[in-house]
Amino acid sequence: MLPHDWATAVGLRADGPLALLFDFDGTLAPIAAPPTLATLPPATRDALAGLAALPRVSVGVVSGRSLESVRGLVGLPGLRYAGSGGMHTDLGGAEVVDPALAAFDAIADALVTALSGPVRWFPGAWVERKPGCLSVHYRMLGPLKAACFVEEARDALAGLAPDCPPLRIREVTRALEVALAGAWTKADAVAR
Numbered sequence: 001m002l003p004h005d006w007a008t009a010v011g012l013r014a015d016g017p018l019a020l021l022f023d024f025d026g027t028l029a030p031i032a033a034p035p036t037l038a039t040l041p042p043a044t045r046d047a048l049a050g051l052a053a054l055p056r057v058s059v060g061v062v063s064g065r066s067l068e069s070v071r072g073l074v075g076l077p078g079l080r081y082a083g084s085g086g087m088h089t090d091l092g093g094a095e096v097v098d099p100a101l102a103a104f105d106a107i108a109d110a111l112v113t114a115l116s117g118p119v120r121w122f123p124g125a126w127v128e129r130k131p132g133c134l135s136v137h138y139r140m141l142g143p144l145k146a147a148c149f150v151e152e153a154r155d156a157l158a159g160l161a162p163d164c165p166p167l168r169i170r171e172v173t174r175a176l177e178v179a180l181a182g183a184w185t186k187a188d189a190v191a192r
Contacts, residue, residue, distance in 0.1 A: 017056045021080075021190055022048075024063040024070055026173055033139045033174075035065075035128070040073055049076055062086065062186045064177055066130045067095075082189030085177055087132040089189050096192070100183035101132030107164060108134065111178060114160055118152035125149050132179060139174030150176065 022028050025038055028048070032038040052059040060080035063070040067083030067090060074081070081090045087098040111134055112127055119125050124140035136153050138146045153176055157167060166181035 017058065019058045019060065020051055021060040021062055023186075024061055024065060024073065028061065029073070031139070031173055034126075035135075035137070038073070040075075045074070045076065048074070048079070052076065052078055060190075062189050064130070064133070064135060064172060064186075082186065082192075084130055084132040085179060086184045086186040086189035087179070089192055091192060098132065098184040098188075100180045103165070104132045104180045104183065110160065110164065111157065111167075114156045115153055118149060118156055121152065122149040125153075132183065134176075134178040135172075136176040136178060137174065138176075146174070 024040075025031055025035065028044050029038045029040050048059055048061075051057055058080060059076075060082065061070055061074050062082040064085045065073070065083055067081055067088040070083050071081050071090065078092070080092060082088070084101065087101045089096045108129055112129060115127050115134075115136060119127060119136075122138070122141060122145060124145075125136070125138045128135040128137060138149045138153075141149055150171070154169060157164075157169060157178065168177075168179050168181045168183065170177045
């Protein structure tokens with residue numbers, strides 16, 4: 001999954017420091033249904049460790065998974081990590097948390113309850129609660145059922161307005177990622 005030609009990385013950083021940032025699911029590890037079965041291939045872990053050992057090279061892993069989960073799955077000290085879609089970062093031992101994470105957690109139960117109907121109507125769909133966000137998975141549904149499920153899930157969440165703060169709903173790999181509008185993103189984590 002990673003290029004085996006580390007000379008390319010060395011050449012790119014010849015004029016200064018180099019940051020190499022990777023997503024976990026679908027980039028470092030193959031997509032798995034369910035996500036709990038995803039594992040980092042040993043060759044990929046070795047490549048990450050080799051890149052991180054290069055002088056003036058920083059390696060980071062950015063994920064929609066919780067920070068604790070992605071750190072555990074990669075298992076390499078000294079890397080930079082971002083979890084919960086960028087809302088919780090570990091930049092070499094200094095953890096930073098988006099204030100929106102706690103605000104989202106305060107409404108998460110209401111969101112899960114609102115999504116319980118669509119999840120019940122579409123066996124194979126489920127809600128994964130993470131710090132600061134939800135992943136509403138539908139990767140085990142066929143294309144037509146998946147399209148119907150996404151519409152039902154979006155309608156269920158829209159039905160919470162005006163009592164609910166504005167939400168950001170993004171389609172990711174066969175899932176909807178639900179967070180507060182304005183919450184930090186993976187791009188914010190990359191910028192840090």
